[in-house]
Amino acid sequence: MIHVKRVSYLALGALLLLSAAGCQRNEEAGTGTDATDYTVARGNLTVDVSASGNLAFASKEDLAFDMAGTVEDVFVDDGDTVAEGQVVATLDTADWENQLRSLRISLLSAQSSLKQARYALDELKSGSRTSITGDVVVRDCCDDEDIELQEMQVEQAEMRLEDAETRLEEHLAQNPEVLAPFDGFVTKVNAEGGDEVMKGSIAVTIADPDRFEVGILVSENDISQIVEGMRATVTVDALSITLPAEVTYVAPTATISSGVVNYEVTIEVATLEDYAAQVRQQTPAMAATLEGVQLRDGLSVTVTLIVAERTNVLLVPNSAINTAGGRAFVTVVKEGSAEERREVTTGVSNWQFTEILAGLTEGEAIRSGATAGGAGLPFAQGGHPGGVVMMPGGGPRG
The missing domain is CATH 1.10.287 (Helix Hairpins)
Structure with a gap:
């Protein structure tokens, strides 16, 4: 499975201002450098880990005989609906x-x-x-x-x-009776009348058709950010719907294959009934699109684990941030194309944008490029000191 980090734009219009309002070559300002100007804007930033997987029944159980004996009768067939406490099979008593x-x-x-x-x-x-x-x-x-x-x-x-x-x-x-432990349907019948069975022999298998989970593999670079209870989303590719979900299990030990280290993570998906009720309150028209939708075991899905979220924060491109002596700086464009090197405090970041906690205000123009920063102390572009930064493909970087 391929795991990538990406940014989700919940307020795309705001983020586009980063390049639209001030995106220009410094040739126009007479600097002669291949730099780009941006306008500092507010937007929403989401850092996540994505992986592919398949839906699987979250509640699935093999119902076995408690004792050895002769099967007297099996009362269900594949696909039959069963209720909690219903007798599905019995032995000769x-x-x-x-x-x-x-x-x-x-x-x-x-x-x-x-x-x-x-x-x-x-x-x-x-x-x-x-x-x-x-x-x-x-x-x-x-x-x-x-x-x-x-x-x-x-x-x-x-x-x-x-x-x-x-x-x-x-x-x-x-x-001698085999009872259904919960409401569901029969996925497989393993016995029939007259069979001689041992204690523990499986009579039937049942599953809850409304509860699903997804098992994925998360790389060793990302696993430190994943915890039980973490919010997630699951997009069902064939149905083009995205359902809320939650991480319910993170394996304590690794799965190593061909030298690649991954960890098993289980995500439980919200039921369609619960999701429809939530959508109905917020967007009634969207709730209507869920009518007739049916989730099935094995459907391909894309899982997005929400590592960090920021709403209505100042954002700048990573390329505009430079580091020197463990501190972060940006080049602010003043009137008349004058440049000011200014220290900033950074927050959460992804592969493209960084949150600015202090040092800039909305609407200011900044410059990125190979020679941005002017004369003085040399800079390393793309650094993010001053806060914990969730870097793509790895853990926090100071």
Whole structure:
């Protein structure tokens, strides 16, 4: 996948003033240099990372049998709609019910054995016992070893009861019915009546048709800027619609192929229903265009991860910024084509424009070119000190 950084012009008209109002060759001013003048203007700047991918179901689950047995029936086919809690398949329950009866009998037996063992221990400790006829027989003394042996029998009876309860709970948890965990539709049926299946065998696969995600690869140069919760957009190429989205996962480890280091990033796409409701409030006419639109698994998309945004800020071309001694300067064109070297404070930048935080005002003219800056300290063009700059293809650059 190819990843690029680009600028989005949310106020294109304002940005065009950068070249339209003052774009001229210095030959006209008599300087004889191949420089260009620009007028400082306000605009909106977006720095982002873009990648291509494909839509995939965000909620997709394989529904498996909880136990081994014979499939009695499968109640759905490929493409069928299912509701949460609906039975989609079931096993023959004859063997399961027989085992259930056996386990319940074992539980009753364990409960009875424990009751008898505790009763016998109480009799030993009290020094008396009750005969079959109901007569109480009092013993002269009690044997400590007998009491200890009976206490051990009580412990064993308690363990047998606990084991019987556990086996019954586990059996009851093995539901012979396979239930749909959420509303959705069947993407694949893997079993049919009469099949012998093992525990964990997949009966059907279902998915939520309204929830989608996209998995992309982000290069090692850009991954430091990507965090979970970051805002994004997903453009569906075939449908020409752009949906809001959000980063939900950033892999902590790299995927390395042929020496190229990338990181997996997952983006969850807003549902068409939620997006239509949002658009309906803002632009009712646009909401009408979403009617009948259907997202599908596998559709090609372009993902744009929003790294930074600035609204209504001063912008200048990168070529107009020069650096010297770790500071940023621009050449301001004064009346009569006089030049003034002025220090500025820069903000967010991309491959073409830089935000100016201080040092310039809207409407001032600046000059860019190989010899811009006039005599004095030598300049390195295109530098951006004075703030954190999001440079194309890499992390922050001071």
